[in-house]
């Protein structure tokens with residue numbers, strides 16, 4: 368599924384991953400950038416909008432305007448979601464609405480508008496606590512341990528059914544933890560915010576040394592999306608996107624402290640839940656990316672380098688907010 372030189376709509380375009388993808392496609396595609404700005408920032412799209420072939424539309428996927436917005440669109444890149452695993456345990460309803468219902472509405476609107484290709488941002492959490500690590504795409508059965516993971520697995524299934532039933536080819540990307548500038552959620556963001564408030568003491572969720580997971584830098588993730596989509600063969604194709612290795616939460620905290628040039632920071636641990644930070648937190652995750660590497664793509668950053676680079680990328684903007 369070619370992405371360049373197409374008429375493309377990006378949902379969640381003002382968010383972290385969506386805005387970086389918009390930056391890369393803005394030169395070669397006609398873009399409709401859709402976001403309700405619930406967590407995204409229009410400022411993230413300044414670069415893409417400057418290139419002239421992009422327009423921004425503030426719209427909620429759960430609203431009624433999607434069919435007219437998608438008129439003439441060839442490919443939909445779907446990044447809008449509630450990406451917070453932790454809050455999905457406190458109340459599963461927003462995750463159900465914003466991920467499952469919104470994706471269904473988007474697929475329906477896409478079908479009616481004659482969209483030919485659908486790219487879905489999915490997640491490593493669809494694997495749950497996988498018995499095989501690094502975990503390849505064909506691993507199963509898929510048993511997510513969080514409502515967030517379940518919602519994304521449902522979205523994958525919906526996209527598969529639209530691909531087979533209506534000929535709307537789909538490509539699914541299962542991301543490890545993506546880090547980099549403009550991200551406003553996840554452990555890097557969380558720890559930086561805490562250290563801004565108190566540079567001497569850092570409360571970390573979980574039990575020392577915390578979970579061990581793979582982190583991928585946004586530049587590697589965006590290149591992965593382009594490479595995977597380019598090579599994908601229908602009706603539905605699935606790619607893992609991650610780095611080769613994992614890093615513990617303690618190492619992340621130490622990296623951020625170093626990048627913020629702080630010293631003598633006292634770490635305290637909350638204890639967490641069942642070995643993870645919270646209910647539904649996967650303890651160990653590395654994705655097998657052999658399939659994406661077949662396209663020639665390689666991650667440039669290890670997990671530790673990705674986190675350090677993300678801290679550098681984002682520090683000035685984190686600190687301004």
Ligand SMILES: NC(=O)c1ccc[n+]([C@@H]2O[C@H](COP(=O)([O-])OP(=O)(O)OC[C@H]3O[C@@H](n4cnc5c(N)ncnc54)[C@H](O)[C@@H]3O)[C@@H](O)[C@H]2O)c1
Nearest residue numbers: 379381382383384403405406407427428447448488542545
């Ligand atoms: N960042 C990660 O580590 C990661 C990992 C795996 C999967 N993903 C998935 O990638 C996608 C993008 O994640 P992100 O980190 O950029 O998140 P993000 O929160 O930065 O971006 C999501 C964007 O969607 C918008 N949005 C949310 N609900 C909407 C709605 N109903 N209508 C219109 N806009 C809406 C938000 O305003 C935000 O700009 C998500 O689907 C997420 O589940 C992210």
